[in-house]
Amino acid sequence: MLIKSIPPSPFVDNRKEREPSATKIFVNYLDYIHWTSYKNCLIQGSRGTGKSSILSIFYYETRWFNESIIVPSNELEKHFPKKQDIIGVLYKCEELERSLWERWSKSYRKESENFDSQIVFASFMNYYYIEKIVSAIIQIREKKEWVISDEDNIPLLISELYQACYPNLKLQPYLYDHSLITLRNLLEDTHSSLRQQIYSLTSYNVINENFTIHTASSCVIERICTIVRNRLPKFKDIKFFLLIDDVDRLEQWQLEVINSFITSSKEPCSFKMSCTGDYKTKVNTNNRTISTTDLHISKLNDESETENKISNSKIDELFNAIFNIRLSKIFDKNNYDLKIVFGENPIIESLLIDALKKSINPELKKLRADFEKSGYDRITDYWIDKNEIIDINADDHVKSKKYDQYRVSSVFSILTSFDIEKSFNYHSYDMIKMISSGSPRHFLRICDKMWNEIYTAIDNNTFPIKKEIQSKAITSASEDVFQNIEDDNFDGTIQNSCKRMCERLNEVFKKLISIESLKITPECLSLQIDESKFQPKDKETYYKIIDWLLIIEGIKTRKISDNVNKIALNPMLAPKFCLPFRSPFSYSYTIKEPIVLLNLLISEDEIANKLIERIYFDRIKNDQSLTLF
Amino acid sequence: MINHLHFSKNMKNWDTINISNEADIFFEITAKRHDCIDAGIIEECFDYGIFFNSSELRTLEYAKLFKKDSIGQTLLIDFKNDNCELKIQNFTKNKEYLNSFTKTLYEELLIEDIFDYEKNLIDIINHIPSVVFKINAKCFIDITGIPLIYSVALVRYLKLLFPSPTLYLLNVSGKYEEDGKKGIPQFSDGQKENIYIPGYYGKPDFAKPWLYILLLGFEGNRSLSIYKMNEPDYVKAIVAEPGYQNEYCSKAIEINKRFLSEAKITESDLIKIGAGDPITVYDKILELYEDYKDRANICLVPLGTKPHAIGAGLAALKQKRMAIMYQVPKSYSMNETKAAKDMWIYIIK
Numbered sequence: 001m002l003i004k005s006i007p008p009s010p011f012v013d014n015r016k017e018r019e020p021s022a023t024k025i026f027v028n029y030l031d032y033i034h035w036t037s038y039k040n041c042l043i044q045g046s047r048g049t050g051k052s053s054i055l056s057i058f059y060y061e062t063r064w065f066n067e068s069i070i071v072p073s074n075e076l077e078k079h080f081p082k083k084q085d086i087i088g089v090l091y092k093c094e095e096l097e098r099s100l101w102e103r104w105s106k107s108y109r110k111e112s113e114n115f116d117s118q119i120v121f122a123s124f125m126n127y128y129y130i131e132k133i134v135s136a137i138i139q140i141r142e143k144k145e146w147v148i149s150d151e152d153n154i155p156l157l158i159s160e161l162y163q164a165c166y167p168n169l170k171l172q173p174y175l176y177d178h179s180l181i182t183l184r185n186l187l188e189d190t191h192s193s194l195r196q197q198i199y200s201l202t203s204y205n206v207i208n209e210n211f212t213i214h215t216a217s218s219c220v221i222e223r224i225c226t227i228v229r230n231r232l233p234k235f236k237d238i239k240f241f242l243l244i245d246d247v248d249r250l251e252q253w254q255l256e257v258i259n260s261f262i263t264s265s266k267e268p269c270s271f272k273m274s275c276t277g278d279y280k281t282k283v284n285t286n287n288r289t290i291s292t293t294d295l296h297i298s299k300l301n302d303e304s305e306t307e308n309k310i311s312n313s314k315i316d317e318l319f320n321a322i323f324n325i326r327l328s329k330i331f332d333k334n335n336y337d338l339k340i341v342f343g344e345n346p347i348i349e350s351l352l353i354d355a356l357k358k359s360i361n362p363e364l365k366k367l368r369a370d371f372e373k374s375g376y377d378r379i380t381d382y383w384i385d386k387n388e389i390i391d392i393n394a395d396d397h398v399k400s401k402k403y404d405q406y407r408v409s410s411v412f413s414i415l416t417s418f419d420i421e422k423s424f425n426y427h428s429y430d431m432i433k434m435i436s437s438g439s440p441r442h443f444l445r446i447c448d449k450m451w452n453e454i455y456t457a458i459d460n461n462t463f464p465i466k467k468e469i470q471s472k473a474i475t476s477a478s479e480d481v482f483q484n485i486e487d488d489n490f491d492g493t494i495q496n497s498c499k500r501m502c503e504r505l506n507e508v509f510k511k512l513i514s515i516e517s518l519k520i521t522p523e524c525l526s527l528q529i530d531e532s533k534f535q536p537k538d539k540e541t542y543y544k545i546i547d548w549l550l551i552i553e554g555i556k557t558r559k560i561s562d563n564v565n566k567i568a569l570n571p572m573l574a575p576k577f578c579l580p581f582r583s584p585f586s587y588s589y590t591i592k593e594p595i596v597l598l599n600l601l602i603s604e605d606e607i608a609n610k611l612i613e614r615i616y617f618d619r620i621k622n623d624q625s626l627t628l629f
Numbered sequence: 630m631i632n633h634l635h636f637s638k639n640m641k642n643w644d645t646i647n648i649s650n651e652a653d654i655f656f657e658i659t660a661k662r663h664d665c666i667d668a669g670i671i672e673e674c675f676d677y678g679i680f681f682n683s684s685e686l687r688t689l690e691y692a693k694l695f696k697k698d699s700i701g702q703t704l705l706i707d708f709k710n711d712n713c714e715l716k717i718q719n720f721t722k723n724k725e726y727l728n729s730f731t732k733t734l735y736e737e738l739l740i741e742d743i744f745d746y747e748k749n750l751i752d753i754i755n756h757i758p759s760v761v762f763k764i765n766a767k768c769f770i771d772i773t774g775i776p777l778i779y780s781v782a783l784v785r786y787l788k789l790l791f792p793s794p795t796l797y798l799l800n801v802s803g804k805y806e807e808d809g810k811k812g813i814p815q816f817s818d819g820q821k822e823n824i825y826i827p828g829y830y831g832k833p834d835f836a837k838p839w840l841y842i843l844l845l846g847f848e849g850n851r852s853l854s855i856y857k858m859n860e861p862d863y864v865k866a867i868v869a870e871p872g873y874q875n876e877y878c879s880k881a882i883e884i885n886k887r888f889l890s891e892a893k894i895t896e897s898d899l900i901k902i903g904a905g906d907p908i909t910v911y912d913k914i915l916e917l918y919e920d921y922k923d924r925a926n927i928c929l930v931p932l933g934t935k936p937h938a939i940g941a942g943l944a945a946l947k948q949k950r951m952a953i954m955y956q957v958p959k960s961y962s963m964n965e966t967k968a969a970k971d972m973w974i975y976i977i978k
Contacts, residue, residue, distance in 0.1 A: 103824075128835070
């Protein structure tokens with residue numbers, strides 16, 4: 001018998017810039033005008049939407065010699081054809097560099113005083129960009145054989161550049177052979193030495209004594225660009241683009257410097273930047289607010305599938321698109337309906353009845369018998385009435401949306417009270433959607449886990465995929481979220497602590513969906529914690545819980561008001577705790593005695609706290625963004 | 630042709646393996662290996678020696694081997710942070726040994742905060758006397774019981790500040806016994822921040838992507854978190870094979886399996902180099918540097934054995950564009966690591 005081999009899963013999460021051929025970027029006409037002008041521009045978009053690709057099209061190595069390591073897509077080359085009228089130099093903000101600048105700045109700045117740090121950072125950026133511009137000129141002149149026509153102007157050019165970069169005569173480095181290459185080397189030495197001083201935590205005063213530093217608002221680069229245009233006729237119409245990739249990785253005090261550059265820069269140079277989230281810092285070093293005339297913002301999210309915040313109603317559309325685009329790599333037909341692939345949403349009350357029927361627990365048998373005798377149509381209505389959870393005064397009330405919430409919460413309350421969650425089989429597209437809690441990364445993870453089954457089902461046209469297989473994939477994906485706990489590297493003590501922590505969480509969340517809590521509100525499995533209700537002595541515990549509750553919550557702790565934070569169980573973790581999942585979008589539970597809950601959660605368990613910190617450390621860097629296609 | 634170290638089980642006492650003096654070799658490195666049980670006495674005399682006190686029992690191994698008056702001056706460094714009973718006992722023993730074999734001056738340096746790397750390194754360097762400047766002077770550091778960051782940074786400072794004397798690095802390999810469910814004991818715990826090892830800041834071009842070369846050890850969480858935080862475009866991994874013990878390589882692979890799978894490194898992609906061999910590590914890293922220097926910035930991440938870290942340090946000293954990253958832990962562990970069967974001397978000229 002011929003065994004058909006299954007192709008590799010197309011659902012593996014990956015970054016788009018590693019698959020340049022797959023890049024598809026949407027740029028509108030208006031953005032195109034701004035992006036090729038002298039205007040300062042910022043491009044916003046989720047990870048993988050192609051921001052870096054757009055910047056790379058202006059990078060001089062791509063534009064002039066087609067040699068860049070970062071290859072832009074063909075799509076972009078249609079939008080921004082390679083005319084040799086722009087020299088773009090790139091600074092890609094790195095996470096480690098940011099944290100080391102911040103470490104230095106914290107060591108030396110006084111409370112709320114950034115100015116010294118800003119001056120040094122501005123100088124570093126000036127020297128870095130100038131060195132890259134000089135490097136670009138050297139390469140272009142060499143490779144394009146432009147040497148002869150400009151030769152007479154070169155000594156003057158070097159001398160003017162040198163004076164502009166190093167105006168302080170005492171601190172001028174020695175330009176021994178008066179060549180562009182030596183000037184480039186001096187500039188490289190200056191910015192890398194400045195960087196070394198930052199990393200070895202040298203004080204501002206020492207740096208100031210040894211380096212020519214520029215003021216925080218002065219963009220020396222602009223002067224350099226003007227000199228180049230004046231002295232080299234071949235470059236007289238060239239635009240200089242200062243590219244910054246992932247600018248939002250910079251600290252606020254650094255962004256203020258960039259804003260100062262933006263507000264002061266004019267022809268011939270402009271900044272073109274990219275950022276993942278919002279560009280939050282709006283002021284420059286002089287506290288002037290930057291306006292839309294200073295910075296044109298364009299978004300790469302117009303096509304809806306890459307929006308940062310996905311509303312509940314758009315999830316279906318988004319997941320369907322992801323699923324089918326991924327599948328198009330394998331199959332010709334690619335318009336599968338997820339509701340058919342994974343099954344339609346079940347009516348949870350009938351599932352509850354099924355679960356009750358399977359149970360041999362005498363208490364449950366009695367509950368079922370009592371319900372059948374009672375004459376109620378729905379078991380949840382019977383349960384709510386019997387436990388006096390809410391008064392039913394009028395028919396209207398029973399039909400209300402709010403009452404429906406009580407019904408849903410009652411289902412979980414019954415499951416929890418009788419410990420029958422495991423026999424409650426609730427797998428369907430709806431559950432996968434909820435468990436993914438709007439995160440395509442989670443959705444991809446679950447699909448990846450059942451790739452073999454998805455492939456076979458599509459091949460044989462046998463839908464929906466079996467509930468047991470869905471259940472296994474969901475559990476396994478949720479275990480990945482709790483990855484460190486599964487790591488064999490943990491010693492016994494930490495594993496025990498982890499177990500204890502899970503048990504404790506389980507206990508807490510079960511309390512939240514108990515009959516007592518339902519008497520207060522139907523909104524369960526999420527909490528609102530009010531900082532103002534904490535005594536000063538308990539504040540540290542409060543911050544700790546806000547921190548590590550990130551592992552409980554799927555997205556980020558949402559701030560309801562200044563003091564109140566809303567936190568919720570990450571539905572991905574629900575199977576790990578044997579808890580019923582809930583949507584993270586709508587339910588909340590307000591605790592009146594926060595300290596009681598905190599004690600329940602944290603207690604005095606040092607090792608468990610350490611463990612949570614480790615998980616937090618891994619997750620926070622992990623789950624914030626994603627690539628869809 | 631470079632004669633790579635090869636680790637035969639039949640090596641005799643103080644067998645020496647040299648790296649040839651080819652023109653492209655920046656440092657002349659020699660490695661000597663010896664069996665702990667039958668070490669005998671070190672006949673050589675030194676001008677200066679630096680010892681570190683620690684809770685590890687293996688750190689005393691070398692101090693036992695010097696003969697009377699064989700070292701001109703010695704410095705014993707103790708970190709105050711983490712005093713435990715065993716460390717205090719070791720300090721007394723160390724002091725006894727050092728007093729017996731030091732000829733002219735025995736000094737102690739008490740370091741308040743083990744995490745204040747920059748300050749501590751300057752303090753240590755300031756303690757090194759002018760005697761080390763003289764041509765043909767011989768000085769050594771016993772790197773057995775100190776955090777990796779100190780050994781790598783000190784080698785750099787000593788080679789740059791005092792280039793003429795021969796530098797000896799002494800190391801005793803550890804015996805890491807699995808303690809029931811706890812597994813192999815960790816040297817450090819938690820993650821505070823990522824930094825570059827002092828002096829090894831590299832000279833990156835921020836327009837280029839990064840290649841990370843991870844030298845793997847028994848700390849799987851570190852490799853994973855460094856990989857995830859920095860998301861380098863290219864990754865290479867070096868693992869110690871043969872390890873100090875036969876099973877160490879497979880253990881290291883097992884412990885790092887999450888990182889390896891995330892970085893999509895298969896076992897055949899792993900670069901395997903002997904645990905005590907800094908020479909091949911040095912050589913391999915420089916080979917990778919040549920391959921990648923035009924298309925990426927290079928960052929070395931030593932997480933494995935100290936000789937591997939020394940090899941990485943020397944490579945980054947030769948090619949200054951490479952940086953070396955270190956993950957600062959929240960605390961250093963107080964393990965009572967005993968000596969395994971091998972002792973090593975690395976001579977860097």
